[in-house]
Amino acid sequence: MEIATIIEESLYAVQWPEDDVHCLDMMAEYFSDAEKLNEYFEQHSGKLNFYTSLSPSVEQAVVFTRRESQNLLDNFRLLAHGIGHKTTQLDEMFLPLHKDDAFSHSRYATDTKAKGSRQIAPWIRLYAVKCDINLYVLTGYAIKLVPKMQDDPDLLKELRKLDSTTTYLRKIQMISQ
Amino acid sequence: MNTTKEDKLLKLNLIATTSDEKASWLKQADWNKKHELALNDFSTIAIRILSTLKKRNMKQIDLANLLDVKPQALSRIVKGRQNLTLSKIRQIEKALDIRLITVTPEKLHRFQIELALDLRHIEYTQTKIAFEQQIQKDIHNAKICKESPTYSISPAA
Numbered sequence: 627m628e629i630a631t632i633i634e635e636s637l638y639a640v641q642w643p644e645d646d647v648h649c650l651d652m653m654a655e656y657f658s659d660a661e662k663l664n665e666y667f668e669q670h671s672g673k674l675n676f677y678t679s680l681s682p683s684v685e686q687a688v689v690f691t692r693r694e695s696q697n698l699l700d701n702f703r704l705l706a707h708g709i710g711h712k713t714t715q716l717d718e719m720f721l722p723l724h725k726d727d728a729f730s731h732s733r734y735a736t737d738t739k740a741k742g743s744r745q746i747a748p749w750i751r752l753y754a755v756k757c758d759i760n761l762y763v764l765t766g767y768a769i770k771l772v773p774k775m776q777d778d779p780d781l782l783k784e785l786r787k788l789d790s791t792t793t794y795l796r797k798i799q800m801i802s803q
Numbered sequence: 804m805n806t807t808k809e810d811k812l813l814k815l816n817l818i819a820t821t822s823d824e825k826a827s828w829l830k831q832a833d834w835n836k837k838h839e840l841a842l843n844d845f846s847t848i849a850i851r852i853l854s855t856l857k858k859r860n861m862k863q864i865d866l867a868n869l870l871d872v873k874p875q876a877l878s879r880i881v882k883g884r885q886n887l888t889l890s891k892i893r894q895i896e897k898a899l900d901i902r903l904i905t906v907t908p909e910k911l912h913r914f915q916i917e918l919a920l921d922l923r924h925i926e927y928t929q930t931k932i933a934f935e936q937q938i939q940k941d942i943h944n945a946k947i948c949k950e951s952p953t954y955s956i957s958p959a960a
Contacts (some may be wrong), residue, residue, distance in 0.1 A: 629819045635812055638819050652830035658835065658847035660883035668954060678878070685850045689843050692883065693895060694838060699832035704828055757815075758808040799806050 627794055629763060633705050636716055640765040640791055650702070653752060653767035657695030662690040666769065673771035691769070694750045700744035715761045723788075724803065727763070736801055737788050738762065753784050755791050756801045765791045845883040848892070848903050853881055855899050862882055869898040 628641040647655075652743050656662055667674065667684040674687055682690060699718055720738035726748040740752040754762040756761040765787040768780055775781035795801045835842060856866060867877040870891075879885040880895075889904070896903050 629815070631819045631821045632828075638815060653829040654831040658831050658884065660846045661878075661881050661897075664850055664853055677814060685847060685854075688850055689846045691844050692842060696832075696835040696839070699828065700836060701831035703829060703836065707827075757811055760816075761808060761811060771887075799816070800811050800814060802805055 627791070631701065632764070636705070636760050637702065637762055637764070640766075640787070642787070649764050649766050650752075653695070656767070657691060657750070660688050660692065663691050670769075670771060676771050676773070690746050691750060693747075694742035694746045695748070696742070698740065698750065698752060699743075707779075716762055720754055720756060720762055733788065733792055736792055744792055751784075753788055755788060755795055755801065757795060763791060763795065763800075834884070841886070844884075844904075845885070845887065846897075848887065849883040851882045851901065851903060852899070855901055859899075866895075866898060870894055888918065 627643065628648070629681045630639050630641055630650075631646075632639050632650055639648040639650040645652060648714055659737065664684060665685045666736060668747045669771070671684055674682055674684075701715065705715060719740045723737040724734050737757050738754050738756050741748065742750055749771050751770050752767045754764045757763055764781070768778075768784050770778070770781060772778045772781065779796060792801065838845070844871065855861075857881075863877050863881060864874055867874045870877065877883070880887065880891075892903050915925070
């Protein structure tokens with residue numbers, strides 16, 4: 627596992643051994659590719675019914691996802707260009723992942739998720755381990771079209787990534803035991 | 804013992820890699836921002852092209868050949884990552900015999916409405932004149948035949 631600097635002193639990203647680039651580059655590449663998104667939503671069109679208030683077509687889902695991804699990347703873009711409020715913004719973007727389990731979950735304080743916006747395509751997720759106030763290490767990204775992460779193999783993989791990143795960061799004392 | 808944030812940052816700075824080149828995600832984010840207003844259109848056009856190719860059992864290389872562009876250039880278009888010119892859109896429309904964008908200038912639109920209203924007025928006037936002429940003709944005939952025909956007028960289409 628390698629860690630890349632995204633925004634100095636606040637945001638970092640994991641590069642997994644099987645990948646050529648870190649996970650934020652992968653996310654930016656994937657979510658801005660209408661062809662790949664089209665393929666994904668054609669394969670999982672049934673899952674789009676999960677959001678009954680939207681019930682988008684495949685074409686709409688691609689447009690929404692891309693727009694959502696742009697919002698998410700734009701927050702980081704502003705921070706990277708020194709336009710945003712570096713000291714507060716990341717803690718506002720990343721929310722606890724295990725809200726339902728609360729403190730009973732061993733990684734309640736560290737596993738987090740970010741969304742671009744909650745209206746356009748509420749299915750985009752970016753996962754990160756929180757190391758400190760406004761200090762995060764990104765582990766991966768996904769499209770969540772199921773009630774629970776355990777219901778989707780891709781999301782289970784993201785949970786495992788969070789787990790192994792946490793183990794590594796604990797080992798080097800980046801997060802407390 | 805709890806590690807302070809400063810200690811954590813020191814550790815991260817030791818282990819984390821940095822690149823002198825502009826990061827790929829940042830390039831993409833900047834591009835998205837630059838083309839923000841057309842981003843939805845790029846995606847929609849890409850999906851329309853892909854679905855047309857699929858319906859017609861065509862490959863991307865077939866369209867690239869029809870457009871006389873390199874496969875890489877077409878790939879950027881179907882990924883929604885190409886700032887398309889109107890000219891290129893029209894070329895794609897012609898090659899696939901589909902309509903991707905319709906431009907309706909406001910003045911022409913108003914003109915069309917006014918023209919349609921004028922045509923209806925002319926039609927109405929002509930019908931009215933024809934109707935009156937028919938009445939006169941029938942009155943004239945009635946004087947001869949002493950019959951009284953019934954009349955009706957259809958509303959203009």
